[in-house]
Amino acid sequence: MNNFTFYNPVKILFGKGQISAIAKEIPADARVMMTYGGGSIKKNGVYEQVMAALQNHTVLEFGNIEPNPHYETLMQAVDIAKRQKIDFVLAVGGGSVIDGTKFIVAAMAYEGEDPWDLLAKHAPVQAAVPFGTVLTLPGTGSEMNASAVITRVATKEKFSFGSPHTFPKFSVLDPETTFTLPPRQISNGVVDAFTHVLEQYLTYPVNAPLQDRMAEAVLLTLREEGPKALLAPKNYDVMANIMWSAAMALNGVIRVGVPTDWATHYIGHELTALHGIDHARTLAVVLPALLRYKSGTKKEKLLQYGERVWGVSAGTEDERLEATLQATISFFESMDIKTKLTDYEVGEDTIKTIVGRLEERGMKNLGERADIQVTDVEKILEMSL
Numbered sequence: 001m002n003n004f005t006f007y008n009p010v011k012i013l014f015g016k017g018q019i020s021a022i023a024k025e026i027p028a029d030a031r032v033m034m035t036y037g038g039g040s041i042k043k044n045g046v047y048e049q050v051m052a053a054l055q056n057h058t059v060l061e062f063g064n065i066e067p068n069p070h071y072e073t074l075m076q077a078v079d080i081a082k083r084q085k086i087d088f089v090l091a092v093g094g095g096s097v098i099d100g101t102k103f104i105v106a107a108m109a110y111e112g113e114d115p116w117d118l119l120a121k122h123a124p125v126q127a128a129v130p131f132g133t134v135l136t137l138p139g140t141g142s143e144m145n146a147s148a149v150i151t152r153v154a155t156k157e158k159f160s161f162g163s164p165h166t167f168p169k170f171s172v173l174d175p176e177t178t179f180t181l182p183p184r185q186i187s188n189g190v191v192d193a194f195t196h197v198l199e200q201y202l203t204y205p206v207n208a209p210l211q212d213r214m215a216e217a218v219l220l221t222l223r224e225e226g227p228k229a230l231l232a233p234k235n236y237d238v239m240a241n242i243m244w245s246a247a248m249a250l251n252g253v254i255r256v257g258v259p260t261d262w263a264t265h266y267i268g269h270e271l272t273a274l275h276g277i278d279h280a281r282t283l284a285v286v287l288p289a290l291l292r293y294k295s296g297t298k299k300e301k302l303l304q305y306g307e308r309v310w311g312v313s314a315g316t317e318d319e320r321l322e323a324t325l326q327a328t329i330s331f332f333e334s335m336d337i338k339t340k341l342t343d344y345e346v347g348e349d350t351i352k353t354i355v356g357r358l359e360e361r362g363m364k365n366l367g368e369r370a371d372i373q374v375t376d377v378e379k380i381l382e383m384s385l
């Protein structure tokens with residue numbers, strides 16, 4: 001097992017009715033900015049619950065944070081929050097609202113010239129305004145980690161950042177808030193979380209059987225519960241299991257002491273930045289091609305994954321690898337997510353554009369072995385057509 005430092009200070013308030021507990025988590029004299037998205041929270045009672053909980057707090061609202069949150073919009077929030085002397089932010093929504101809020105709180109405290117440097121130049125986050133979250137869409141894991149992914153519309157760039165200062169102080173995970181999710185977002189959440197686990201698991205063995213089995217536990221749970229959620233989106237127990245699985249998939253626990261890949265996410269962000277394809281869908285396109293392309297160096301973990309998660313145990317190694325890839329693709333398709341670039345009307349010209357951008361950016365050494373270069377990205381994308 002590799003050396004590691006583990007730190008995750010996020011307090012989780014899990015279950016029905018927990019929104020009412022947030023008042024105790026936010027200082028009584030705080031000036032709170034509540035951030036949210038396009039209005040789903042106003043249609044499902046979440047907004048009312050939050051407002052009722054904060055009736056004795058000073059609350060200012062900032063809505064209309066977009067899916068794949070826009071830097072341009074978030075900077076407006078930063079400006080208002082600074083002028084209004086906001087000292088606590090509450091994100092209410094999915095990964096985009098939570099990510100956007102992480103950027104807002106870091107940018108509010110940023111002393112450099114241009115907060116975009118936090119993303120484009122990985123300028124260190126020295127401080128951030130404290131924030132909490134009420135999650136309404138399980139999948140990204142943003143509610144229990146310190147990372148965020150932000151899009152700059154003007155340049156069609158999508159970059160991530162994170163720091164120990166951008167962990168939420170608390171997150172409410174109430175499965176009832178998910179009951180209004182459209183099927184498309186349930187599918188996205190399950191496939192995103194599933195891929196998070198695979199990016200931390202399908203690398204190479206370092207004799208970390210506990211991390212392996214914890215990763216497999218999350219995969220098996222998502223495999224069982226994901227299809228159930230599409231059939232019964234208001235089933236509390238199913239959504240509770242998905243909510244906790246998604247948090248466990250990316251809260252740092254399964255990553256400790258093991259190599260991680262993340263090339264699929266890196267490539268996927270380019271597809272979202274250029275074509276607005278939902279994050280999870282980009283992963284469902286890139287991952288199968290990447291696993292096939294790297295099946296040589298990922299062989300041992302792929303075979304283990306096939307056997308333990310999909311019951312693939314018969315045949316030659318090559319046959320087992322193929323059956324494992326097919327099982328993964330079928331799972332994504334069973335969650336109503338297409339797995340080919342052409343399913344999203346994206347063709348060769350986009351691959352050329354991405355390759356050009358990555359070359360310009362000097363991208364190199366992706367993947368757990370730092371052996372994925374721009375030419376490999378090109379081949380992976382060609383395999384995903």
Ligand code: NZQ
Nearest residue numbers: 037038039040067068094095096136137140142147180181
């Ligand atoms: O904006 P509203 O009106 O709230 O509607 C949203 C949005 O249209 C809707 N929604 C959310 N909760 C709902 C609901 N609709 C009905 N009922 C509810 N309870 O769902 C739509 C999508 O929301 P969004 O927040 O964009 O989705 P998701 O949670 O999948 O977040 C995606 C973003 O997270 C980033 C992605 O790159 C993408 O930008 N990620 C963040 C990560 C992290 N911080 O660790 C890791 C991930 O890999 C990912 O990159």
Ligand code: ZN
Nearest residue numbers: 140192196265
């Ligand atoms: Zn993801």
